[in-house]
Amino acid sequence: MTQRIAPAGRLGVALAVTATVALGLSACGGTTKSSTDKAASSAPAAAAGSSANPNAPTKTGLTVAFLPKQVNNPYFTISDNGGKAALTTLGESYKEVGTNSGTDTAGQVSYVNTLTQQKVSAIAVSAQDPGALCTALKQAMSNGIKVVTYDSDTNPDCRQLFISQASSEALGRSEVDLLGKQLNYTGDIAILSAAQTATNQNTWIGFMKDELKKPQFAKMKLVKIAYGNDDAQTSFQQTQGLLQQYPNLKGIISPTTVGIKAAAQYLSGSQYKGKVTLTGLGTPNDMRAYVKNGTVQGFELWDPAKLGSLAAYAATALASGQITGATGQTFKAGDLGSFTIGAQGVVVLGAPTVFTAANIDQFHF
Amino acid sequence: MTTTMEPVRVAVPASRGLLDRVLKMRELAILAVLVLMLAATQIDNSAFLSQQGIKDLLLNATILVLVAVGEAMVVITRNVDLSVGSVLGITAFAAGDFLQGGGNPLLAVVLAVALGAGFGLLNGLLVSIGQVPALVVTLGTLYIIRGIDSIWIGSREITAGVLPTGFIDFGHNGLSALPYLAVLAAAVLVAVAYFLRNYRSGREFYALGSSPEAAGLAGVPVRRRILAAYIACGALAGLAGALYLARFGNVDSGTGSGYELTVVSAVVVGGVAFTGGSGSVYGVALGALLLTSINSVLPSIGVSSVWVQAIDGILLLVAIAVDRILALRVAGILRKRAAETRSARHG
Numbered sequence: 001m002t003q004r005i006a007p008a009g010r011l012g013v014a015l016a017v018t019a020t021v022a023l024g025l026s027a028c029g030g031t032t033k034s035s036t037d038k039a040a041s042s043a044p045a046a047a048a049g050s051s052a053n054p055n056a057p058t059k060t061g062l063t064v065a066f067l068p069k070q071v072n073n074p075y076f077t078i079s080d081n082g083g084k085a086a087l088t089t090l091g092e093s094y095k096e097v098g099t100n101s102g103t104d105t106a107g108q109v110s111y112v113n114t115l116t117q118q119k120v121s122a123i124a125v126s127a128q129d130p131g132a133l134c135t136a137l138k139q140a141m142s143n144g145i146k147v148v149t150y151d152s153d154t155n156p157d158c159r160q161l162f163i164s165q166a167s168s169e170a171l172g173r174s175e176v177d178l179l180g181k182q183l184n185y186t187g188d189i190a191i192l193s194a195a196q197t198a199t200n201q202n203t204w205i206g207f208m209k210d211e212l213k214k215p216q217f218a219k220m221k222l223v224k225i226a227y228g229n230d231d232a233q234t235s236f237q238q239t240q241g242l243l244q245q246y247p248n249l250k251g252i253i254s255p256t257t258v259g260i261k262a263a264a265q266y267l268s269g270s271q272y273k274g275k276v277t278l279t280g281l282g283t284p285n286d287m288r289a290y291v292k293n294g295t296v297q298g299f300e301l302w303d304p305a306k307l308g309s310l311a312a313y314a315a316t317a318l319a320s321g322q323i324t325g326a327t328g329q330t331f332k333a334g335d336l337g338s339f340t341i342g343a344q345g346v347v348v349l350g351a352p353t354v355f356t357a358a359n360i361d362q363f364h365f
Numbered sequence: 366m367t368t369t370m371e372p373v374r375v376a377v378p379a380s381r382g383l384l385d386r387v388l389k390m391r392e393l394a395i396l397a398v399l400v401l402m403l404a405a406t407q408i409d410n411s412a413f414l415s416q417q418g419i420k421d422l423l424l425n426a427t428i429l430v431l432v433a434v435g436e437a438m439v440v441i442t443r444n445v446d447l448s449v450g451s452v453l454g455i456t457a458f459a460a461g462d463f464l465q466g467g468g469n470p471l472l473a474v475v476l477a478v479a480l481g482a483g484f485g486l487l488n489g490l491l492v493s494i495g496q497v498p499a500l501v502v503t504l505g506t507l508y509i510i511r512g513i514d515s516i517w518i519g520s521r522e523i524t525a526g527v528l529p530t531g532f533i534d535f536g537h538n539g540l541s542a543l544p545y546l547a548v549l550a551a552a553v554l555v556a557v558a559y560f561l562r563n564y565r566s567g568r569e570f571y572a573l574g575s576s577p578e579a580a581g582l583a584g585v586p587v588r589r590r591i592l593a594a595y596i597a598c599g600a601l602a603g604l605a606g607a608l609y610l611a612r613f614g615n616v617d618s619g620t621g622s623g624y625e626l627t628v629v630s631a632v633v634v635g636g637v638a639f640t641g642g643s644g645s646v647y648g649v650a651l652g653a654l655l656l657t658s659i660n661s662v663l664p665s666i667g668v669s670s671v672w673v674q675a676i677d678g679i680l681l682l683v684a685i686a687v688d689r690i691l692a693l694r695v696a697g698i699l700r701k702r703a704a705e706t707r708s709a710r711h712g
Contacts, residue, residue, distance in 0.1 A: 072618045077520030100515060101622065196671060227670050232613045232620075233425070234660070234670070240421045241664020244412045265525060265614045269537030271417050286615065289526035289533075 052324040059320045060091035062121035069126045070102040078365045082305030083312035105132045112136040122146035122315035127154045130199050134158040146318035150311040152200050156344045160325035163311045165302040167348045172207025179251045182277045182297050186219040187250030190242045194230040194256040204255050228259045235262035254280035264290035284355050284363040291357050298356040391636040395651040406662045413665050416542045423547040428605045429653040430550045433631040435601030437649040438594045443574040443641025444499035449602045450624030451510035452484045456606030457616045461523030470532045474607040481603020482596050489595030493588040518618040525614030536611030558646045574641025631656050634684045
């Protein structure tokens with residue numbers, strides 16, 4: 001039964017296989033990884049200071065690159081397609097690059113470096129980490145590339161504008177208000193977040209805690225913040241842990257799309273269905289089943305397509321010299337209307353939409 | 366070759382009893398740690414082992430048990446399959462895509478298993494015929510399958526809303542505290558364990574892992590057994606993919622990323638040596654149950670989840686240390702016995 005091939009034949013096969021594998025590997029790897037070192041010597045940011053001309057014509061033929069936290073992530077795809085649509089309308093070109101993993105910060109840095117070398121007009125980036133991208137983004141800005149962050153910000157000096165999905169304050173407070181209404185302002189509540197280090201999550205949670213200090217929430221007590229790391233299995237187990245550790249738990253807020261759908265899936269198949277109220281940030285497609293089967297009464301989110309669209313308009317306005325990113329400047333964003341830049345270069349999209357059984361079928365994202 | 370498919374009665378000599386007992390201690394040790402941990406948690410929090418609690422523990426372990434059992438078959442032959450996470454992800458999506466189009470749930474599971482077995486066949490062919498180290502080959506297929514996954518799926522996702530209710534219910538229902546998924550996993554576990562222990566071809570997996578050269582010389586069909594191990598591993602990853610879909614009701618292109626490391630951890634903690642030729646799938650199932658239970662125990666007693674990974678790492682190191690000590694003891698017993706036999710012959 002021992003079939004043997006001659007050493008030469010075996011070597012040949014081995015080489016062929018190795019070659020195939022090597023080809024496959026290089027095809028699936030990222031682009032340039034070697035450019036990381038070059039970013040080390042960078043000049044400080046070219047901050048807003050030069051003059052803006054609000055009446056300057058919108059340049060056409062600009063290239064705006066979107067660098068989401070993670071490509072192939074449904075949320076970012078909707079968002080980036082919103083940006084693409086806006087850019088196409090304006091006559092600019094759109095491109096999207098990014099890592100397959102939401103935690104590959106080094107990968108994001110090398111994409112920024114590649115875009116800098118390619119001399120794109122502007123970069124719209126959703127940062128995986130507030131500090132790690134700074135050196136690379138400052139280098140891009142010193143090369144005349146406009147930098148806009150969206151969804152998740154960097155430190156304010158590493159970009160010209162941050163397009164916020166809704167003000168962090170409005171999001172944090174409105175989630176508590178929503179749960180308060182559903183619970184009749186009574187009972188123990190918990191938060192199921194993503195990673196313990198996620199910037200936006202922690203900011204929202206800060207405002208949630210502050211909102212809970214108001215007198216109408218005196219009978220609601222935040223007992224625990226759990227971290228599901230935006231992983232289905234971990235979010236499941238963290239939800240189970242919350243329910244076991246706090247038998248009197250009445251409500252959970254999950255301000256992450258992965259967390260809320262995992263928690264909803266767990267609740268809908270457990271004895272806690274209908275007894276524990278879940279709300280937070282989710283997408284209508286993810287949550288439709290749970291709203292219809294009664295596990296979830298209502299949740300909220302901004303429209304990610306509008307977020308991407310606003311990021312595209314802002315990047316174009318920067319690259320056309322209509323704005324520089326200074327507080328108080330205004331720019332037009334097509335159908336979305338006119339926006340004013342707030343303190344620290346933050347532009348806020350608007351108030352979030354609440355989705356319930358009554359309106360969920362009108363939304364498809 | 367038809368004879369290999371019948372169980373062989375191996376007469377166990379009385380002198381092997383001690384050896385067997387030493388090896389069984391390994392599984393008993395995991396069981397003891399598991400029981401101790403669950404009991405301590407129950408004392409701290411009486412809600413932990415409620416009916417829902419037990420059901421959750423079993424459900425949490427099911428998918429890992431299935432993939433780890435498949436992985437164990439490969440590791441026993443002194444190989445490894447790192448592509449299981451990618452296979453799980455792509456089969457889960459394939460099953461979901463099929464169901465979304467109105468397919469039959471049972472056929473969807475069969476489809477996932479067949480697709481998984483197909484990827485297992487690819488891995489097995491590359492490893493056994495190409496004679497390339499399994500670590501490199503399956504690292505390559507890990508990326509290739511994930512790449513296919515990304516291209517095919519893009520940003521699409523399968524959500525609970527598009528799946529048949531019966532399929533989702535199957536993912537969390539059961540007979541009181543015993544979920545259907547766990548029953549299925551247990552059946553697979555028992556079947557694989559019986560095959561590895563009682564069939565000639567099953568024993569050859571171990572022979573192959575102990576010494577591929579010696580096994581080849583002794584007439585073990587080396588390539589065919591390696592191929593079989595990979596196909597089984599792929600098929601089980603496919604089955605796990607279908608069950609993942611039923612359990613979580615949500616699949617996208619990132620599903621199963623990094624899962625291979627959890628699987629390998631479960632295999633090692635479960636006492637299957639990476640040098641091949643030893644360990645049992647029961648041990649692996651216990652290892653998987655132990656790892657997933659830790660992730661349930663910590664939140665339940667209020668310990669921050671950041672400790673989970675550190676604790677998993679310590680468990681791995683302890684498991685490897687225990688294996689090393691056991692291996693040395695077994696070697697000592699064998700040497701002593703050989704010496705006794707020799708002196709008896711001379712005396």
